[in-house]
Amino acid sequence: MDTPFTPRNWYYVFEESQGQAFSSETQSYVPSDTVPQERLTKLARGTTMNDLITLFREQSVPPYHRIEKSIILSRLGDAKSELAFAIATVGQRLRWNAPDKPWVNADDPEMKAIIIAIGEDPTTVLAPA
Structure with a gap:
């Protein structure tokens, strides 16, 4: 069985x-x-870690x-959200308000830094829904 x-x-x-x-x-x-062979995929020649990350994002x-x-x-609530916007740079606020991206990448270092700066845990705030 596959x-x-x-x-x-x-x-x-x-x-x-x-x-x-x-x-x-x-x-x-x-x-x-040490890997179960039925859960092993050999990637095509030229595949990079960035390609794999793209797959991970899609999935x-x-x-x-x-x-x-x-x-x-x-998850942040009003007070923490306002604090995050207050410390964000203009560029970060523009990216946040971009209408074509209603999401953020959970591994975004700038997003993690802002969450830490307002006293929250990025692992919790950015956990899968």
């Missing part, structure tokens, strides 16, 4: 990995001979998932 593809708990081998497989669950490399695999801005605002 194992269904579950990108949150899968292993990927890059052409140049040399005996290592990248685990989407632990976000680290593990020896490929909402933490920590590369996207989270709706409305969820972030509800």
